[in-house]
Amino acid sequence: MVRRMGDGIHDRRAGAAPGRGGGHGHAEIRQLDGARSVLSFAPPGPSSLACRAPPAVSTACSHPVEARGLVSRAFPPHPGVLLYLLRHRRSGSKRDGGSAPLRCTYRVKLLAFNWRDPKHPEAGGAELHLVEILSRAVQDGDQVTWLAEAFPGSEPEEEHRGIRILRRGSWYNAHLALAQLYRRRLRGERFDLVLEDINKVPFFTPWYVRAPVLAVVPHLFGATVFREASPAVGALVWAHESLIPLVYRDVPFLAISESTRDDLVRRGLRRENISVVRCGLDQSGYTVTVPPGDRTEPVVVFVGRLRKYKGAQYLIRAFPDVLRAVPEARLRIVGDGPYRENLERLSRSLRIREKVEFLGALSQRDKVAALNRAQVAAAPSPKEGWGLTVIEANACGAPVVASKSPGLVESVRDGETGLLVPHGDAGALARATIRLLTDPNLRLSMAGAGLRWAHGFTWDRCYRESRAVIARAAGAA
Structure with a gap:
């Protein structure tokens, strides 16, 4: 139905690890063995999730994160908690000016829907954007499951850069097959947040998932779909996109540009529900070799x-x-x-x-x-x-x-x-x-x-700002 409509122009698959050195900081939130409270020994100073906008000004946030339900709270003086902290303490980020010798953060469990996954042979910009964010979330202690369509030679389940990938369906029916997979296998799992990447036919996850949803939107096709697809397929995609304001009326959005945000607003979505975080760039991979x-x-x-x-x-x-x-x-x-x-x-x-x-x-x-x-x-x-x-x-x-x-x-x-x-x-x-x-x-x-x-665009910056949006969306539940 919408096969090969994505932007598969990237030289490496979205899942290929860039040449980055070292980690990229601690997670601000981490689950403690199923507990719902949040413990933090964060050092004094601004939250590590506060936006640090590069020349590409982001509208994702202009203040430290205050995610309801995920904000730091004082912990009770319980010896079991103290033993846990001593056993699982993590150092603070050296980027943020030092370390926190005793630090505990909440582990968030994320579920992502995308038509393709990073190992799909036609993975493009949407998959690159999502994997750069989610792989960093995994490194910061989060758990991530990614649902995507199957493709020739693919495994129904595998792990990639710490992300659990589950595949069902095909290029024309993955939106139905993955909804069925969720109902049959994942409905009983507790997820803190569902990230739905809307870049083709929407999955309409707010109708059936048991978790708050964050809609991630690179761009919508709109009338441009008719320049590529047949009239019948174009009409089908356009009709599905026309339902977005109804289905996602109360859902927060993460857009990659002001243009995408403005498109969503013109379709009837509330501007205040849409955060903008621009993409990053693999700075070590794209450089000047010939002046x-x-x-x-x-x-x-x-x-x-x-x-x-x-x-x-x-x-x-x-x-x-x-x-x-x-x-x-x-x-x-x-x-x-x-x-x-x-x-x-x-x-x-x-x-x-x-x-x-x-x-x-x-x-x-x-x-x-x-x-x-x-x-x-x-x-x-x-x-x-x-x-x-x-x-x-x-x-x-x-x-x-x-x-x-x-x-x-x-x-x-x-x-x-x-x-x-x-x-x-x-x-x-x-x-x-x-x-x-x-x-x-x-x-x-x-x-x-x-x-x-x-030089102002990095995936670490994109992750920090996107992580703030994720925390707010999960905490709003």
Whole structure:
């Protein structure tokens, strides 16, 4: 029904562990063998869950967390409690300026619903975002179960980065199969919070789970689904999305951009129920290996899954104008997908096939190398949740020409880290690309600004702010 509609453009599967050194701090909350009270010996000072917003300002919170039901409380003078604390004490985070020699925190039990899991061959941005958060929660002492569709060669149950993964159903019926799995196997388990990642057909978990729900939304398709799916499938997805304001009326939301938040508000959801936490970036994986000033070839790169709704066709249509102004220019397309044949046919019909290279899906190392050979990156899609590929390009020293579309208007700082043009306007796209290719001072200025912008995004920061939202959502129950 909605097969292959996700953004599977990432070079490594979402579950691949990034090259991060060390841990990332203690958990603020942890369960004590089923007890419902919360014990804390947190050192004086701000909560470790207080937001520390980078240049990408988050609206997730502006104060230390005060999750009802999960806030620190004084513990009773019971010898059994003291023995537990002595046996299970954890040091405080060195990042937060020292350690707490005697510290006890509550372990939260989380259940996640997502159509795909991190090991799915088509796992993309939504899965990357969720696994970066939940794997850190596991390291901080939480227990996480992830429900997802099965895929060829997959196991019905396995563990990945400490996350228990259960799989049922398939690309067309997982929303039904996973609901049945929950009712038959998990309904008797106590979960502190259910995280439903809404990025295709919703699971409508508020109707049947016995725990508070936090809806995590990268973006919704809306009318853009009709650019990709058949009219029948598009109508089905659109109809399911139209029920979100009814089913999730009293559910808190975690959106990855202000654009997604505004979309939810336009659909009738309350703004005060929606927190915004922008995505992070693997800072050790996306770096400059070729200084922007040393890139002498006029190369433009597109990175994305080759689906119609990703908009690579607009870039190809713009390229004849680019070649008239910069005859030595080349276009390199990184990614694969069912629309590739159409794009190759389009480049042949425009008689620029020899100037367009289709590199296919690349490893992270090769993708970073491709970004480091480009003078300009392009993101011509009609809608993104945030625009992670934009930040990846900036981190590799490439300014970006992008559509003035939801999500991209936030990840691209127009006139500073790149240029925004009206979506679908091939002429405007060509003119902006030519401008960057032919003005080295402007291009290098934007490359430097892009590097500074990208360095503000980390998965640790994303986790801290998301963890605060999770604590509030669980405590609100």
